[in-house]
Amino acid sequence: SQTIHQWPATLVQPVGSPLSLECTVEGTSNPNLYWYRQAAGRGLQLLFYSVGIGQISSEVPQNLSASRPQDRQFILSSKKLLLSDSSFYLCAWSFGGGSGYTFGSGTRLTVV
Amino acid sequence: ELKVEQNPLFLSMQEGKNYTIYCNYSTTSDRLYWYRQDPGKSLESLFVLLSNGAVKQEGRLMASLDTKARLSTLHITAAVHDLSATYFCAVARGGGGADGLTFGKGTHLIIQP
Numbered sequence: 001s002q003t004i005h006q007w008p009a010t011l012v013q014p015v016g017s018p019l020s021l022e023c024t025v026e027g028t029s030n031p032n033l034y035w036y037r038q039a040a041g042r043g044l045q046l047l048f049y050s051v052g053i054g055q056i057s058s059e060v061p062q063n064l065s066a067s068r069p070q071d072r073q074f075i076l077s078s079k080k081l082l083l084s085d086s087s088f089y090l091c092a093w094s095f096g097g098g099s100g101y102t103f104g105s106g107t108r109l110t111v112v
Numbered sequence: 113e114l115k116v117e118q119n120p121l122f123l124s125m126q127e128g129k130n131y132t133i134y135c136n137y138s139t140t141s142d143r144l145y146w147y148r149q150d151p152g153k154s155l156e157s158l159f160v161l162l163s164n165g166a167v168k169q170e171g172r173l174m175a176s177l178d179t180k181a182r183l184s185t186l187h188i189t190a191a192v193h194d195l196s197a198t199y200f201c202a203v204a205r206g207g208g209g210a211d212g213l214t215f216g217k218g219t220h221l222i223i224q225p
Contacts (some may be wrong), residue, residue: 032210043200043217044155051210059212090154096210098143098162101202103155 002027006091006104013111019064019078021107023091026072031093033074034101035066038088050074051096086111114139116203118216126224128190133219135184135201143204144177144184145213148197155200158186191223 003026013019025031035047046059048066056066063082067075074091091104115138125131135144143162147155159168161177161184168175172195174187184201198220202213 032212034212044202044213044215046212046214049210049212057211092212094210094212098160100157100160101145101213102157103147106154108152 002031002093002102004091004093004102004104006107008107009105010108011110013081013109015083015111016080019076019081019085019109021076021089021091021109023074023076023104024072025093028072028093028095030071032096033068034092034094035074035076036090036092036103038090040088044090048076081111083111085109114141114203114205114214116201116214116216118201118219120219121217122220124222124224125188125191127192130190131188133186133188133199133201133221135186135216137182137184137203137214140179140182141203141205142177142179145202145204146175146184146186147200147202149200149218150197158199188221193223193225196221196223 006023032051034049036044037047038044049057050068053068063078065077089107092101094101117136119134145160146158148158149155159175164179166177172189177184198218200215200218202215205211205214
């Protein structure tokens with residue numbers, strides 16, 4: 001069966017520091033991968049999605065970037081964090097079409 | 113631009129009562145998803161609705177999709193406290209399904225004994 005792993009679960013980082021959040025999917029090949037952000041008490045905002053290695057589509061201009069170095073690995077990065085980057089970050093995978101979207105357990109990032 | 117609107121955004125109800133959450137979306141789509149989120153947790157998939165007239169039921173929850181009206185409903189029957197959570201509807205973007213989901217703002221549901 002397919003599983004999705006996200007880490008770390010919580011992270012406290014100072015303003016101006018770099019960020020790297022990792023997401024991996026097991027038990028499948030060539031999934032579509034997604035990064036979402038959820039501010040406290042709000043809905044989910046799509047940040048990036050990828051349909052293959054090295055293929056990244058960005059939805060919202062910001063100081064975040066994403067990379068997909070391997071088929072089942074998706075990384076969210078920042079060179080310099082802002083206070084406004086504090087949020088709950090969720091990774092998801094899907095096969096597209098009529099298949100479901102499965103979410104990881106999330107990373108709660110606090111920038112101080 | 114696809115927009116998804118849920119209402120109500122907040123709902124407090126008593127156990128044993130019935131209620132419906134509504135999800136309207138702005139552009140044509142035949143793929144709609146319902147998720148549940150508990151405080152501090154990730155999203156749990158409830159229903160995937162893939163065609164006009166689709167109806168799915170799980171326990172006290174039933175979801176339906178009317179693509180012509182661009183409306184989905186999540187109906188709660190004889191609510192129990194364990195159903196307290198935030199419920200999100202989401203609509204697939206694009207035609208191929210790879211573009212991800214656009215979410216509503218969520219309905220925060222509190223069920224009181």
